Amino acid sequence: MTPAARIQAAIDLLSEIEATPRPADALVSQFFRNRRYIGAKDRQGVAGLVYSVLRHRGRLGWWLDRCNVMPTPRALLLAEAVLVQGRRADSVSGLFNGAKFGPEPLNDSERRLLKAVDTHTIDHPKQPEALALEVPEWAEAPLRAAFGDRFHAEMAAMLGEAPLDLRANPLKAAREQVQAALAEAGVTAAPTGLSPLGLRVQGRAPVSALPAFREGLFEIQDEGSQLVALLADPRPGMQVVDFCAGAGGKTLAIAAMMDNKGRVVASDVLEGRLTRAKERFRRAGLHNIETRALSSERDPWVKRHKGKFDRVVVDAPCSGTGTWRRNPDSRWRPLGPGLAELLPLQAAILDSAARLVRPGGRLVYATCSLLPEENERQVEAFLANHPAFRLLPVAEAWPENLGAAPVTGDTLRLTPARHDTDGFFAAVMVREEAAEATEAATSDAAGTEPPPAADV
CATH class of the missing domain: 3.30.70.1170 (Sun protein; domain 3)
Structure with a gap:
């Protein structure tokens, strides 16, 4: 492909991303699957242009607004070429000449844009700090509360690519x-x-x-995600549920640690993702996994299997703030529920999944979020409402056969700046056998079985 043809392909791909309510990585993969004639180097070049726009989307939008230009895919790529790549305006305009497979010639507004941004860079002293760090308005306050004087360093670490x-x-x-x-x-x-x-x-x-x-x-699999699976400490012969299995990354890790012995249930409300995960299970040589599509976190299957599992892992749906390096589009175009909807959903999922844990078993709550509201506050509220559970520090949860835990603390909290992983949170909670016995005795004495708060 010529440089102009690459730009036109990037324009087409950005247009699809803006018009389609799906994650950018899935749309990029689909775009190239439908255009197998595009070679590997050209795919890399086109994807690089698109992801550069997505990584700088907040600041590019600020420049376009300053120049009174609509943020079309063409305008975004024009601004990216000058402000990010450092190209001169005349060399960029030469690629927009209407040649075969290339973009159409510039209009008056686009020519004014190139002239206005020529010789500038993406950063400008008048940009607000949060926008200069590509932090959307909805996430700024909770992230500042989470990191305090480390806010700038942590958010700056999120601007690059994930390893x-x-x-x-x-x-x-x-x-x-x-x-x-x-x-x-x-x-x-x-x-x-x-x-x-x-x-x-x-x-x-x-x-x-x-x-x-x-x-x-x-x-x-990101290193942080690997640690979450390890903290479950699943062992051969155990009964385990990956309650929000999604594409099955943690399910694979858990089942392999069990040496194909025992039972792993991969459950999710999105049955299509479970179906696609089966190919990953087959390729890994895993035979101890079964899939279970749920209608919701309150699916009757949960109540029927109350207290049956040694390990229950809840990788809850979340804001995804910890994955901004990997999914830069999610900063500015959230495709799922907002934070106000996510918080009660997370609490409900954790509440329901806890019913599956047998006495002495573990409940692992995890997110790929950096926000305390989705992490520590959720765990604190759960423990306050479920006295049968106690928090197990990371060092105690870590598998004994793997030596000392690589991080310490009551909970696992990983950030790109400190650990060069995705942002992850995990808490391991144990259902106390003594507490279970006390609850059972109380129920027997009363002659009834009062359901726990999570039950329906």
């Missing part, structure tokens, strides 16, 4: 074997500092095209 992390599948290969297989394929990867199963790839190698991936030797 590419892999998790070795212990059923098929040790981490060192995966690393060697990658090296043989020309891919450089180093062991992750926190996860004992992780590898961090240098650059953006297309690892999903490698034989080692197709054979199930590894999965693509």
